[in-house]
Amino acid sequence: MFRLLVTGAAGFIGSHTCVCLLGRGYEIIALDSYVNSSARIYKRVIEIFERKGINIQSKLKIIKGDLRDKECIQNIFKNALLEKKPIKGVMHFAGLKAVGESVENPLKYWEYNWLSAFNLISAMVEFECRNIVFSSSATIYGLSKKSTLDEKSVINPINPYGNTKAAIEILLSDVFKRKENKLNVANLRYFNPIGAHSSGLIGEDPKGIPNNIFPIITQVAVKKIDHLNIYGNDWPTKDGTGIRDYIHVMDLAEGHLKMLEFLIKNDSKFINLNLGTGIGTSVMELVEIFKTVNDVNIPYRFVDRRPGDIDEIIADNSLAKELINWIPKRNIYDMCRDGYNWQINNPGGLG
Ligand code: NAD
Ligand code: UFG
Numbered sequence: 182m183f184r185l186l187v188t189g190a191a192g193f194i195g196s197h198t199c200v201c202l203l204g205r206g207y208e209i210i211a212l213d214s215y216v217n218s219s220a221r222i223y224k225r226v227i228e229i230f231e232r233k234g235i236n237i238q239s240k241l242k243i244i245k246g247d248l249r250d251k252e253c254i255q256n257i258f259k260n261a262l263l264e265k266k267p268i269k270g271v272m273h274f275a276g277l278k279a280v281g282e283s284v285e286n287p288l289k290y291w292e293y294n295w296l297s298a299f300n301l302i303s304a305m306v307e308f309e310c311r312n313i314v315f316s317s318s319a320t321i322y323g324l325s326k327k328s329t330l331d332e333k334s335v336i337n338p339i340n341p342y343g344n345t346k347a348a349i350e351i352l353l354s355d356v357f358k359r360k361e362n363k364l365n366v367a368n369l370r371y372f373n374p375i376g377a378h379s380s381g382l383i384g385e386d387p388k389g390i391p392n393n394i395f396p397i398i399t400q401v402a403v404k405k406i407d408h409l410n411i412y413g414n415d416w417p418t419k420d421g422t423g424i425r426d427y428i429h430v431m432d433l434a435e436g437h438l439k440m441l442e443f444l445i446k447n448d449s450k451f452i453n454l455n456l457g458t459g460i461g462t463s464v465m466e467l468v469e470i471f472k473t474v475n476d477v478n479i480p481y482r483f484v485d486r487r488p489g490d491i492d493e494i495i496a497d498n499s500l501a502k503e504l505i506n507w508i509p510k511r512n513i514y515d516m517c518r519d520g521y522n523w524q525i526n527n528p529g530g531l532g
Contacts, residue, residue: 183445184208184266186257186310188248188301189274191218193385194316194374198272198434199226199241200383205438208240210257210268213275214247216293217388221531225382232380248275248297251304258308270312270441273301276345279392280320280489283342294345295352302356302364309362312444313353314437317368319426319457319494321347328424328461331497332370332453340489350453357451365444365451372426372457372496374433376516377523384523385430386530394464395427395516399524402477409479411464413486416493422464424493426457429511429519439505457496458509467513474514475521 185202189195190211196218202209203226211223223243230237246253261268276294277283283290298315305313322330323337338344353366375395377384385396390406400406414421436456444450462470468479501507511519 182206182208183269184210184261185441186210186212186268186271187274188212188271188297189276189316191215191220191222192274193387194371194430194433195272195274196222196226196383197378197430198274198437200229200378201431201434201438202272203230203237203240208266210242210244210261212244212246212248212257215245217277218386219531220245222383222386225531229378229380229382248300249292251300254300254304255307258304258310262308267308268310270314270445271301271305271310272314272437272441273298274316276316278342280340280342281392283345284340284489287341290341290345294342295348298349298352302352305364306356306362311362312365312441314367314369314440314444315349315353317350317370317453318343318346319370319372319455319496321350321370322494324491325494328493329459329495329497330455332455332500354451363449365449367440367444367450367452367454369436369440370453370455371433372428372455372494374430375427376429376431376511376519378431379519379522381522381526384520384527386527394467395520398468398471398479399520401479402471402475402521403524403528405528407480409468409481410484411481412484412490414483416486418463418492420463420465423490424461424463424495426460426495427462427467427513427516428457428509429516432509432511436501436505436507439507443505452504454501454504455496455498456501456507457498459496459498460513461493461495462513467517470513471517471521474517477521
């Protein structure tokens with residue numbers, strides 16, 4: 182079985198994907214600097230398997246390291262070779278993701294996101310590792326005239342965070358076009374990942390005050406935050422609040438596994454792929470469903486629109502269905518139930 186490097190493995194999407202990969206028998210090197218996560222998450226990942234009587238500890242090598250440090254990432258590939266277990270594929274989740282912060286501090290985003298990717302891709306080329314699944318984002322589509330977007334939609338990011346993601350896609354494309362030792366590349370453009378593993382052992386655990394709506398709702402539900410600010414009730418949508426395509430993090434994780442296995446089977450591929458459900462949910466609908474499913478109160482107030490927001494963005498996910506037979510299995514009710522289950526079991530996160 183392949184040995185994989187997972188960067189940003191301690192993060193929200195990385196940790197859930199590790200569960201899928203380990204469950205499938207992959208051996209993982211889990212790299213993270215913990216700038217937005219905690220190493221405690223790995224104990225929980227191990228516990229998910231222990232509860233089923235499976236010991237996966239020998240398959241999970243944990244490394245604290247920062248991808249901005251070129252030597253650190255080179256050493257990981259070098260040591261894997263010395264261990265005679267080379268890294269055959271990379272899932273690259275590591276990066277920063279707060280849109281507002283990226284506007285205030287663009288250089289930080291180019292350093293954490295772009296430089297980290299540059300160092301990683303350089304090391305992959307140097308050590309002849311050929312498969313990469315990259316965490317891109319629907320944010321690269323920016324302001325579009327259409328609300329349902331396929332992969333051919335214009336790339337037009339409107340903030341530094343989105344610019345770094347689009348630039349990494351371009352970098353990967355240039356490296357892919359080399360004549361020799363081509364990379365196999367999948368740029369996965371996520372829509373809005375929410376929810377948690379159904380065990381309640383792992384979930385979204387952002388450091389500080391969350392930026393995204395779902396961790397705010399779960400923290401309001403456990404009274405860690407006193408209310409939700411809803412950014413605008415005058416959008417041109419059915420109820421005036423913003424519409425997004427929320428996707429369960431475990432469906433997303435399973436999409437990564439399918440994508441990786443497709444890359445391994447089909448050589449010399451460069452794929453851009455939307456991962457979303459194709460279903461739009463408004464902020465008001467999300468709040469109401471969350472309240473009903475979990476029987477909790479979510480106090481909210483309407484406030485002004487957030488700069489840079491758009492009214493509606495939904496994935497056309499037909500390519501994912503066609504190419505890797507990926508069909509999301511969990512609906513918005515499952516997302517709300519699992520997300521709350523994680524938060525109620527871990528009201529203060531992992532500390
Ligand atoms: P996250 O913050 O939970 O996870 C990212 C992880 O990367 C963190 O554990 C962080 O400590 C680590 N990290 C950051 N910079 C690093 C570096 N230089 N070296 C080593 N580790 C580093 O975020 P997430 O929600 O799991 O997102 C994972 C990826 O998916 C990110 O690249 C993000 O931009 C992208 N993405 C996320 C969303 C979303 O809404 N969650 C949507 C689209 C794309
Ligand atoms: N919202 C609120 N109140 C909040 C936070 C958000 O009303 O406190 C609203 C927003 O206005 C928007 C919706 O909830 O209508 C979703 O907002 P999020 O901040 O949760 O997510 P975004 O769609 O703005 O962006 C997210 C990630 C990006 C990613 C993008 C992909 O933050 O990294 O999804 O579509 F690129």
